[in-house]
Amino acid sequence: MKFIQRIDAETDDIVLAQAMKEYSYMLQLSALFVNLRPKWRLFSVIQFIVYYLLAIFFLITLLITATEWENDINNTTQAIHIAGFTIVVLIILTEFSVKRADFVDYLRIAANNYYIYSDGFQSKYATKWKKDIRKMKIMVLIFLPLYYLFCAFTAIYLAPIIDDLQGFTIKESYINSIYTRLPVPLVLPFEVNNNALHYLAFTMEVIMAVLLASVVAGADLALIFYGQDIAIQLKLLKESVQEIENRAFYQYKEINGNNKVKNLKQLYKDEKFMKIINKCIKQNVEHHKIICHAFDIMYTLSKWPTAAAFMVGSAVIALSLFSIVSTGRIASQLFSMELLLIEIGNMFIICWIGQQLTDLSAGLSYELYNTNWMQWNKSCKMSVLIFRERLKRPLNMSAGGLTPINMETFGT
Template sequence: MVASTSKNRKIKNEQAVRGFTRSEEKQIEDHLFSIFNILPIIGGIFGYHQSPKWSALTYTLNIGMYTSVSLTALNLLYCSYLLRDNLSQVTMAFHCFLISCVVMTASISLTLQRNKLIEFLLKLQFRGPLAEYHDSDYFQALEGKTRQRIFRMLVIFLSCYGACGLIAVIFPFVDLYLKNADQVTNVPEIYWKGLPFAVWWPYDVHNSTSAWILCFLSQGIWALFAPVIVTTAVVLCFYGAELILNHFKLLIFSVKNLDQRTKAMYERKYKENSRTQLENVYEDCFYECIVQNVKHHHIILKIVEEFLALANYAIAVPFFGGALLLGLAGMNLLSTDDLRIGPKIFCASVGATEATNMFLLCVYGEKFQHEGEELFNSIICTRWYKRSMKCRKALMIMQCGSFRPPKITAARMIELNMATFSNLVNSAYSIFNLNSVASATEDK
């Protein structure tokens, strides 16, 4: 009895400090494992600690990942400085450096917000229904489609980013075979032959097999971690957005079916009077259904704020550097001071994948705005003018709350929608166009 009381007290103290218990944390770990398998721990996004073995694997992979990515990022930044007079090389090095920044930001920000992420998923998935009509067949169908959609995104992004990594590793050997990599730059201690990208190295990589193997492995490990981190962070962001959108769709569906819900509630509570349908009692049921919708909408808006806080930096960094990333890819493609085809194909593939990533983020931002507008229109179409005064007031409160649809933003400054994506592409084209004009002027 004393042991049980002590255990309950320990659980309550733990929940008071962290907001959740260890068993709830294990629930989330099992849930994410069922969707992402071991990708979150490889990418340093979300560690698994179900057992000492899982904890050891998590810490080992995190140490390896942070060491590899941080050292490679510093090396790439130094190379960007050394190769500043070589357009193709500096764009390639700085492009990879920006990718490292995105990778580190996503991993560190989500790792530091692990507790918030657990609470976010607990609210949406495990801590009871957010609304009384949560168990409808319509919502179950939405959740099934979400699982399928997230699985497809995992396959697509892993394939795309994995292909980029394979291109970076394989095509340097193609350039060696075609003899395109004989002379790329005269900068001392910069090596490129048989390597995914030109890099500074303290040993002579071109004339030492052991030095080349060590250098190649360091870049290969970076090319392994970077795709997994970006894929896991992006798809986890999409998963959170999907869960919220499902609740928006459920709310809209319930508003459109207010009359059916009211009749069902009336028949459930007042079976003996189902034929007479006393007007006041029926209006009370209608009002209760509206109150359920108002509470559900209020909870959804709070969860949207939590989602924006979680994904703030993970979304902001690629968007602030998005135009630069795409512009650098375009500049490298049209550069003439490097005959190698490997860097150009790598930049083209990475640029296309990054553009797809940003496009989907903007698509989800557009979806949030669309669902908010549809909710507002659904409330207008409820024939509110036929209801009692208290029902009208309740609908008016909900209508005022949905007047401004929720918006997904990057660092609460850039609103994600298709107009933003259009501006991003235009900015990238502007960088590329300015470079073309400058090159043409120099030729004259």
């Protein structure tokens, strides 16, 4: 277990409390961030291994099943659909486990509220922003897993009933080597010749449906919550830049006493005031560095899962549309429509978050330029120049380091 201890060396009570506060038990259920403390370590390791091996087994059986269907485009596309989701799930599980230390680093940053200004700056809108985000998180935390589970329920329970009512029920237990008595017909490594084996195969499919739904939902939640936290920090940074002179003026009054304070415009030639302005700029730089670090972690965690989601999503959308227009099976059309909505929704969420972070970070350069920097001394102007050079590079996400993640990509 030394290997596990080394992986989990940076995790402490603060990190675990932040994970529970933000995501409840969703990260544990999805095996994206399992509890590796001694009390839970064995259970968590077994959970992750079982998830991973089941996903690999399911992927192999789905790919074999897709090749075994003859002249049945509906079942073939269904198998390919779910195989695509399984590939994405495997990549997500791999990335979050390999880069666990990065995610721990982010949780610690979030637990420490990113950055606290020593000048006592408090945003006028922070409480409202955080309250709105909290409401959104609760809604997403409830709705998203339920929708994925509903899709799994449709495939497992509703589809067979609808097929039976339409007369599409397959009477044979086997076609080629495919066992057809399951919600998603599969090639199994054993022959099903009694009820016990049938229920075993059925239970395996139910477990896989829950596994796929929980992992994809967990990854969506992580990306949404992470992205919105960074968005709030960018808004706070923007407001602190806008209020930079007021922040400095407040500190100047505290140091010199209210009776000795001059008019703000008269302070531009006061070296003490200029030093405070420079200090405020440096605090903004420190805040921005922490935001950039958090964004880099987000980009590292999402780089390959988003690339897989884009590639698989494009294929699934095409296959879903083909299945909807080419079949008379309502069950197949319903399932394809649900998969279509999942993929379009996922791609929209990813692109919307990427666009939001790019726009907010790009706007910081304008806000800094819009200050009264021309009235400041040479030292302050130099700090502004250095800071603005960094702000010219906005926070840009990309899938696999190649495809920009923004609304333009979503539109194409």
